[in-house]
Amino acid sequence: MSEQDQQPQDENQIIAERRAKLKALREQGNPFPNDFPREHLAEVLHEQYEDLPKEELEAKNIAVVVAGRMMLKRLMGKASFATLQDMSGRLQIYITDDHTGAAAHEAFKHFDLGDIIGVRGTMFKTNKGELSVRATEIKLLTKALRPLPDKWHGLTDQEVKYRQRYVDLMMNEETKLTFVRRSKIMQAFRSFLMSRRFLEVETPMMHPIPGGAAARPFETHHNALDMQLFLRIAPELYLKRLVVGGFEKVFEINRNFRNEGISPRHNPEFTMLEFYVAYRDYRYLMALTEQMFSYICQEVLGTTTISYQGRVIDFAKPFARMSMVQAVLHYHPEFSLAQINDPKFLIGYFEQHKFEYRKGDGIGGLQTTLFEETTEHLLFDPTFIVDYPAETSPLARRSDKHPEITERFELFIAGRELANGFSELNDAEDQAERFMQQVRQKEAGDKEAMHYDADYIRALEYGLPPTAGEGIGIDRFVMLLTDSANIRDVILFPHMRPES
Secondary structure, eight states: OOHHHHHHHHHHHHHHHHHHHHHHHHSOOOOOOOOOOOOOOOHHHHHHHHSSOOOHHHHOOEEEEEEEEEEEEEEETTTTEEEEEEESEEEEEEEHHHHHEEEHHHEEETTTTTTTEEEEEEEEHHHHOOEEEEEEEEEEEEEEOOOOOOOTTTTEEEEEHHHTTTHHHHHOHHHHHHHHHHHHHHHHHHHHHOOOOOOOOOOOOOEOOOSSSSOOOOOEEEEEEEEEEEOOOSHHHHHHHHHHHHHEEEEEEEEEEEEOOOOBOOSSEEEEEEEEEEEEOHHHHHHHHHHHHHHHHHHSSSSSSSTTTTTTEEESSOOOOEHHHHHHHHHTSSOOHHHHOOOHHHHHHHHHHHHHOTTTHHHHHHHHHHHHTGGGGGGOOOOOEEEGGGOOOOBBBBBBBBBBSSSSSEETTEEEHHHEEEEEEOHHHHHHHHHHHHHHHHHTTTTSOOOOOOEEEHHHHHHHHEEEEEEEEEHHHHHHTTOSSSSGGGSSSSOOOOOO
16 A cells, blocks of 8 residues: 555544544543633744843743644653744743643643644743743643644645645745735735725625626526626726715725636636726826835835746836737737738638637727737736727727727736726716627627616716726735735635535
8 A cells, every 4th residue: 555545544543543532631621611811922922032141031030821733842751842833923832840740741742733722831041042931831722633734744735725725824834924915915005095085985796787897797696686696797887886976086905706717817706906086097097006016015025126936026117008009019020010900810810820809809809819819928027008999998988089999008017917997988878888889799699798787877977077997906916926826826715626
């Protein structure tokens, strides 16, 4: 029998042994006490006492009460060491017959790695200078029935890390730091906008009509109302209703749900920041986005320069700006401007290279497909792609000088779209016509085309002031600032296929 075949049996044996220990503990009373209030954290104790000389620390006789998961254990006769891990870090515990008591020390010897324990004692330093707690009381708070992963190999199976994030967080400090950084990034986004008088709001996550993006929704049913509902694909149309109502600067950090594929940069449930500001246009948004990203990097990392997958990105520099056509010509000089403006050429090129495209697309839609298939993955440095075709931008305001394009941009960094923003379409009649065009596309088989939203049209008829709005993919931004190659690395519980 191979080692791999033996492993499950070994683990089952360990679990059986731990269940036997738990049974014995139950016979003595409640094995899951909740009467041990922790008073001190490992990180704070290290900050306060790490630099104190051994003799001075001993003289102060500092009493502490700590608790956490036991990650390491060394038995040495009448003395033992353990390492406790709490939410802030790790701290060494020293257990002896003299200070803890022989009975308590003997009980400790039967504790297992992964057990949650509470410790009272005094701070001291070992002869090697390691800050530790000399235990006077040690108490088992939670018995761990499953063993921790092997201490030498840790948790290395990527799929297991995603499925059992709780174990990943226990064992991998880098994982924990990733999600701490994610939290700080979220705080920084909020701080940036709220300092500029934006109001944070919450809008519905169940919509009677999916809207605000071109995407396939998840469907559900409300029994009491006997109506079909859709999980939110974007909060856009609700946020713009609020601007109509007089909330002229609003934002929402929102969960969106799109019934699409899973990939290193796609999860069916994801987090976005969307914000809207009245009396501004898409140029203002681009400048604000540059300021925002630079601020967040400085606030979270202490620098505006990051390393992502071995390449440097400087968020202090102005972001590049170019149209889709300019970008394609820049990165693919083998194309001519005439070819990019020729529908027959583009269709032939797509069919030759087996690129998917919508058969009914005009030149704008075909150019968008060309850009997406050939160029967007090459945009590593922050780049605004501007002036999107009107036919692919049903919610954006048309350019006054060139009505075939819109006042819209998408921001690309490291080959991925990070943000989408535009001057909002506030002409109710134009918006109604564009919705009808989307309906025709849906009837022709486009599952991602938008529905006609009559209430949103009614809101526009009351008058939406000139407005600019933007959505930023939080997960993808966190990937950048944590140097993560896969979106699952920055989502605590990513969606996975069922375990076989």
